Amino acid sequence: MKKLTESNAARYALTLIIITFIIRILIAAYTGLGIGESYYFRGAITLELSYFDQPPLFFWLSWLSTKIFGLTTLGLRFPAVLLFAGTSWMLFLLTRQLFNAKAGFWAVVVMNLSAVFTVAIACWFQPDAPLMFFWLAAAYCIVQVMQVGENRGTITFNKRKTYLWWVNIGLLMGLATLSKYHVLFLFAGVFLFIVANKSQRHWLRNPGPYLAVLITLIMAFPIIWWNYQNNWASFVFQGSRAGTGQKFQLHIDWFLRSLGGQALWLLPWIWVPTFRQLFVSFKQRVTSLSYSYVFWIAVLPIVFFTVITLWADLQYHFHWQAPGYMMLFAPLGYAIDKKLSNTETARGTRRWMNFSIWFTVITITVLSLHMVTGFWTWYGPKWAVGLAGDTDDPTVQGIDYNDINTRFEKEGWFNNKNLFVGTPRWWLTGKVDWALKGKKEIICFNHDPRNMAYLVDPNKLIGHDAIIVSQGEYESVTQDAKPFFDSITELPEIKIIRSGVTELHMQVYYCKNFHVTKETREDLPLYKQLTGRPPFGPGEKPQD
Template structure:
């Protein structure tokens, strides 16, 4: 590659976006859906005002996409791939505006080298892709308003038609971000803190524009509010409970350390550390408005979702801090540009780090994607790596394989075309994998106290008297406890072997269950029982 200059940086950025877009199209099309994606997928077929886990926008976008591209992996994921290309360009535009065009290029490079951004956010059927796009789109328009060079002139008029139109656009974009993920509250709060802590921006606190934007964003959020109003505010209760303390408050420093380590690993340590350095630098330089803007928008999701792990087990959701890290790629791009055009020694070290990052990311993604599709590591790779990653010797990447062998078994047994047979499981994530394997062709029930959005997609009262084929993954105890009471008889049949490139990698248990009915003993701990007794699945 030629040296990045003011004249070629924009062109190279577009080339980078185009190349990575095509690579991600291949990854999106040929790798299987993960457990979260499989669980979400039926929502794209059942368009609603909102959903249990998330606001509706990514469901709506993929619902349109599968109409155009078909009900397949690419059809579900294409909106994410397309939106991330736009996110990369918006990052370039903001960085160029704050610093220079070279910095914009390097900001995009580093974001595309970060593991959580370049695959999980950029490829997967998740709410994060629209959140990141509309988050940055909102920020970009606000930059046009707040960092307009005309603002430094005396007697500037802040009540022009252009300014009001821009604030209206901010409201629309923030409304779309609100329909993407609840994280957008940190964007609202960060912008207001930035305005309040900078003397040159405080006039916006008394300007109608920001409040007009809030009203418009609220109007966009009405589908979420209306759905929750009719469903006992269950989405807000569920998400809020994740930050709760449980029955007894207790500090867990191990969860906190796991969160930090997980963030570093997801971003890649050599990308995470410079981002943290830029967070500190942005704080120290917050007297400069470009740094202040980035700091206040970045700090809130980073601190909240990290500190809350001291008492709340957020498990492996290390991507929840991602919007904050995204903002830090802006000053990081400028820092890289300074080093590359500074002392020779610093420039040489930075080039080596970038080359290493490019090689590591490309090779790792290539190897993992190839293995996920073919399973070649199980044939040729050291088995101790799998055992270390997953103690029961089940390759964890098998979760990224579509369990199509389930559908093959259903077709062989004649269950698929039998309208008197439905299916399900006793875990929300396995129910999702089963549902995607069947491509939503069968009614599906999650026999669990935690069915999540699955409880809203099928009316179990319509299945009374039918038989069911339930799938388990070493879940015999929960089958007996939570599914068996709803049937006259539960009989275990031969397992389904999940195959990858001719290798038997995972066995799923199969249970044939006769005559679905209301259990004799009340099961008020199960949302399914609530529905069968005429109540909402969640709540009293």
């Protein structure tokens, strides 16, 4: 690699983006869907205006992608891989404008080395990929029209051109809104940036920003209308995750878990210098519009989703702070460029960068190969799988349960039009549904069916038989599923096999004549649907 300069930084950034795009295509095509991805699968084959726990855009994009690539892992994930390539380029453009082109290159490098970005956001069938792309695209257009940045050039805007830019910003913000609710922090961050900087306050009197907001609200209509028709279920559910409606109690352990999880997801040696840029941006915000812009947009998602863990159990959703960290990669890239230009700090920075590169490459290679082949079962130390906090191998969650499909074909269950499928957990519903490629209607017999309650109408299945697949949930099957049938008969189990090794044992039950329970079961959304009501009434959410 020739010496990085302002003139060749864009070319190097594009080369890196192309190489990582090809690698991610392979990962997307040959690794199985995780629990969350499988759960979202039904949404990609059932087009709706919006959905229970997420806005609709990533479902719509994957629906279109599967029409091209088929119902494959690549078909579902291709939009994420493609959009992340665009996200990397938008980060380069944004950082180049705020600081310089070399900083843009290093920002792209660091983002592609960070664990949560390089695979989870960049490869998986999740709403984060379109959010990140349209977030950065809108952020870039905003700094253009506001003339923020050390490398903004001599662009001049007339009144008509300015309005066109704000229309474009509104469209991008609208697409970000259709991606994930996190976009609220982008709105708030831009507003605080304008208020905090005297040179930008004239935008409060300019029609442009208000035009952008109006366009965004119009584009958000599918979300609003779906929620209006469904008792605002999505907003209630997401609000409940922030701790609303719960007894207030401080949990320092949840807070520390959140900080540790963020560090782990970004990789600790990347998280520390990235998090440091939040304080650097805070200090420089008064003298530099670039740092001020980064600070106000980055600080809100990071602080909000970290502080609320003091009273709200966000469990392992450490990626919710990701948009904020993504913004901090810009000043981090600038800091790396300055350190590499300093003879006293260049050597240590190169070592840090080389270690990060090799660690990420080796780790992704090993985990991907093990997920596909299970080679660690034969050649790796058994204690290593417990490092993820699970007694079982956590990579098993990322393999497809194709043996379930094989059993259905063997038994001829696909040919029985009066037979549907059920499970006792929402996450297992997704794994089974993906294994069967959506060929059978599926019901979650649980108080927390989530999106599944809105994508399959159980009233159309009255009188049908069912195959219930369970993973060690005998008590749940007995209590929550059995009352809906005349009888339940346990059948031989299904073994989930990877490379000749049995990884999981799935229990199978044949259930006859699906009907409304004789006893009242108000705790189950399924019961409410079968008695002519929505799964969740006004203000109701899935029970804990």
